[in-house]
Each structure stands twice: as structure tokens, then as C-alpha cells.
Amino acid sequence: MSIFVRFFAWLLAAAVTFATLGPPGLRPHSDLGQDGEHALAFILVGLAFGLAYRQRRLAVATVSVVLIGLLELMQFWAPGRHARLEDFLVDAGTACIGFALAAVADWVMTRFRANSALTS
Numbered sequence: 581m582s583i584f585v586r587f588f589a590w591l592l593a594a595a596v597t598f599a600t601l602g603p604p605g606l607r608p609h610s611d612l613g614q615d616g617e618h619a620l621a622f623i624l625v626g627l628a629f630g631l632a633y634r635q636r637r638l639a640v641a642t643v644s645v646v647l648i649g650l651l652e653l654m655q656f657w658a659p660g661r662h663a664r665l666e667d668f669l670v671d672a673g674t675a676c677i678g679f680a681l682a683a684v685a686d687w688v689m690t691r692f693r694a695n696s697a698l699t700s
Contacts, residue, residue, distance in 0.1 A: 582632070589628035596621050600651055604660045618667060619674040622648070626678020634686060641679040645672045 599607045599621070610617055626644065633640040652668045655661040 585628065586632040589625070589632040592625055592628050596625055597651060601654055601658045601661065615666075615670050618670045622671045622674040623678040623681070626675035626680075627682050628678070630679040630682025631685065634682075637679060637683060641676060644675050644679075648672045648675060 608617075612620060626641070629640050629644060630637050648671045649668055652663045652671070655663040
């Protein structure tokens with residue numbers, strides 16, 4: 581299961597990188613608006629990496645925020661793209677929310693397992 585979650589996390593990171601740096605015409609669009617799309621994408625990235633790297637969640641979250649900043653800066657050199665502080669704040673903030681959700685999910689599952697063991 582861990583390998584599948586890690587594969588999914590890296591695949592999601594690659595898709596977000598392509599959507600961020602690729603040609604604007606190939607980027608998926610939705611009714612969520614730009615901030616909503618960013619929030620959804622990066623909350624999923626944070627959640628996926630938070631579940632994939634449970635033992636090193638804080639370190640992975642820190643590296644993720646740094647890489648999100650670099651990804652935003654790389655848009656200066658991508659034709660048709662623009663780097664914005666607002667995008668970085670939304671992306672990094674929602675990725676951190678995703679990591680927090682992964683921690684909460686782990687906590688709930690640990691409690692569930694402990695309660696199941698006590699009642700058995």
C-alpha cells in the first residue's frame with residue numbers, strides 16, 4: 581500500500597508541476613477559479629505526501645514548501661506564465677493543510693485500531 585501511495589503522490593506532483601510550468605492552453609480549468617484550483621491541487625499534494633511519508637511528515641512538509649516556492653519562481657522563465665506571491669501563499673498553505681489532514685487521518689486510524697483492540 582505504501583508504494584502505491586508514494587507512486588500516486590509523485591504522479592500528482594508531476595501533474596501539478598506540468599500544470600504550473602506547461603503551456604497555459606494545456607492546463608486544466610474548472611469552475612473553482614484560479615485560487616480554488618490551486619487550493620484543490622495542493623491540498624491533494626499535501627495529503628498524498630503526508631500519507632506516503634508518515635515517519636518524516638514534518639521534514640517532507642518543509643521541503644514541499646521550499647519546492648512550491650521554487651516552482652513559483654520557475655514561472656519567471658516559463659512563457660505565458662507569471663509568478664505571484666498570492667499563488668505561493670495559497671499553494672504552500674493548502675499543502676500544509678493537506679499534511680495536517682494526513683496527520684489527523686493517522687491519529688484517527690490509530691485511535692480506531694486501539695479501540696478495536698480493546699473491544700476484541
